[in-house]
Each structure stands twice: as C-alpha cells, then as structure tokens.
Amino acid sequence: xxxxxxxxxxxxxxxxxxxxxxxxxxxxxxxxxxxxxxxxxxxxxxxxxxxxxxxxxxxxxxxxxxxxxxxxxxxxxxxxxxxxxxxxxxxxxxxxxxxxxxxxxxxxxxxxxxxxxxxxxxxxxxxxxxxxx
Numbered sequence: 001x002x003x004x005x006x007x008x009x010x011x012x013x014x015x016x017x018x019x020x021x022x023x024x025x026x027x028x029x030x031x032x033x034x035x036x037x038x039x040x041x042x043x044x045x046x047x048x049x050x051x052x053x054x055x056x057x058x059x060x061x062x063x064x065x066x067x068x069x070x071x072x073x074x075x076x077x078x079x080x081x082x083x084x085x086x087x088x089x090x091x092x093x094x095x096x097x098x099x100x101x102x103x104x105x106x107x108x109x110x111x112x113x114x115x116x117x118x119x120x121x122x123x124x125x126x127x128x129x130x131x132x133x
Contacts, residue, residue, distance in 0.1 A: 001112075004121055008079025017085035024088050067093040074100065077112040078124055086128050096128055103127030 007013075036049050070093030074083040078100055086096045097111075103124035104111040111124065 001116070004116070004118060005079060007118065008121065009081065013079065013081045017081035020085045021088045070094055070097055073097065077116070078121060078128075082125055082128070086132065090132050095131065099128040099131035100124040 032053065036046075039045075039049050067087060071083050071087055074087075074093060074097055083096070087093055090096060101111045101124075103126060104113075104116060104120050106127065107120035107123040109115040109117075109120045
C-alpha cells in the first residue's frame with residue numbers, strides 16, 4: 001500500500017491536479033469580478049458586494065469542516081492530490097468516497113483493502129472522474 005501511495009502522491013500527480021484546482025480558482029475569481037462589475041448598474045454598492053462575499057466565505061466554513069473529516073479517509077486511500085482536486089471541483093466528500101468505493105468494487109476489491117493495487121486505484125480514479133461528468 002505504501003508503494004501505491006508513493007505513486008498517488010508523486011509530484012507529477014500534484015502538478016496535474018494543481019492545474020485543475022488553479023482552473024477552478026481562476027473561474028471563481030472571474031465570476032467574482034464579473035459579479036462586481038454587473039452589480040453597479042443594478043444599484044448594488046461596493047460595501048454590499050464585500051458583505052456578500054464575506055458572508056459567503058463565512059457560511060462555507062461549516063460544510064467544509066464536515067467534508068474535512070471524510071477527505072482524510074479519501075487521502076489515505078487514493079492520495080492527497082486526487083482528493084484535493086476532486087473536492088475542489090465537486091465539493092462532496094461523501095460522493096467522491098462512494099465513487100472511489102464503486103471503482104474499487106468494479107476492480108474486484110474493497111477500497112483500501114487487500115488486493116487494492118494500482119489497477120484498482122486507477123479504476124477508482126476513473127470512476128470518480130466519470131461521476132463528476
């Protein structure tokens with residue numbers, strides 16, 4: 001299992017997943033910029049925009065804490081980069097954990113159990129990707 005996690009946490013995987021997460025961050029920044037630009041013609045002040053952004057950021061903390069607990073189990077099985085990328089895109093740790101389990105079952109093993117090898121992990125990754133589509 002340690003050899004499997006070495007592959008799952010290797011620098012090429014971090015780079016590829018980092019690019020995907022960077023895309024999500026850039027899309028978020030573009031959305032915020034356009035929302036602020038379009039707020040002026042609607043009569044929404046800069047102070048109201050700042051308050052809305054701050055409120056959205058604060059209210060996202062609660063759901064993030066519950067996802068953090070599930071992501072720890074996901075990181076232990078499919079690696080940190082994939083867990084980080086999938087939760088940045090989808091945001092539902094339980095959905096991703098279920099998809100990874102279904103992928104492992106499709107490979108004929110249990111998630112993280114005996115026989116969970118590179119083939120099973122790649123099947124879990126593929127299932128998580130298809131689930132996101």
